[in-house]
Amino acid sequence: MPELAEVEIVRRNLERWWIGRAAQEVIVADDDLIVPSSREAVITALSEPAYAAMRRGKHLWVELGPSRHALLFHLRMTGKITLEDTPQARFTRLAWLIPEVGWLCFKDSRRLGTLEHLAPGLITSSAPINKLGPEPDALDGPSLKLRFGRSARRVKELLLDQRVIAGVGNIAVSEVFWQLGLHPSVRPKQLDDDDYQRLSDALTSHFAQLLVSEQADELHYVNQGKAQNPFMVYLREGQPCPRCQAPLERMTFGGRSTYYCPRCQPARAPA
DNA sequence: TCGGTTGTTATTGT
DNA sequence: GACAATAACAACCG
Secondary structure, three states: OOOHHHHHHHHHHHHHHHEOOOOOEEEEOOHHHEOOOOHHHHHHHHOOOEEEEEEEOOEEEEEEOOOOEEEEEEOOOOEEEEEEOOOOOOOEEEEEEEOOOEEEEEEEOOOOOEEEEEOOOOOOOOOOHHHOOOOHHHOOHHHHHHHHOOOOOOHHHHHHOOOOOOOOOHHHHHHHHHHHOOOOOOOHHHOOHHHHHHHHHHHHHHHHHHHHHOOOOOOOOOOOOOOOOOOOOOOOOOOEOOOOOOEOEEEEEOOEEEEEOOOOOOOOOOO
16 A cells, blocks of 8 residues: 555545535445445435545545545555546546546555545544554654554564554655664664654655655556656665665565665664 | 565464 | 464455
């Protein structure tokens, strides 16, 4: 799935395309998208004008109508929401027509994304929104350290745990660790106060930069189509490190790859 | 055919 | 209880 920056880009697009308007027509192409709520509830909500597009972590929702329905989207691995001339685009699971704008299409080749309808007032108290940790830009070094607590888990696992910090994904870990010279298996005990501050700063600036460089009407995933890889180390196993030219390597934990430079990111002595 | 893929969750084992 | 690994969800790509 897209990470924080990509979801924020989709949110901004929805704001431009959808807010202030109601869908005129709805096509549910894949009922499995809508869980656990009913297809009827989603269609009813879509018939009312949208008035706000919100994001927390990788979750995106739109509030609609005087009765304040909420439609909560999760794009998971391959979801995107695009603006199309027709609702027939490949991989479209749900399409809704905004008059004088076009068809908004939830496209999702892997079909792991979800859409949930939430009754008025339930959104911020709903799981998992209320379980999410703070946004990266709301954390400084000391507060990040506090959130890690005395955990013995790898820093990587903690950053990917949405309850600890919201919005961080697997790509961000590779890129930020490379930037800071952190080994993929580093543990909280091996970080000093300075490391924590640099880590929280690097996460914030990583997402801020992506927000600018990836801004577009349609998200482009590195692994799909001909989009070229804009990252320094992610998916670049075997290629020279941009900093020292040593061949980049890959290490996986729990089936999640971290790409890193063995020279720039040496293992640290146990603290 | 195999191994890889930007997410999350349930399950099993240590 | 904490942690770690794995599969599962489902499908595409090289």
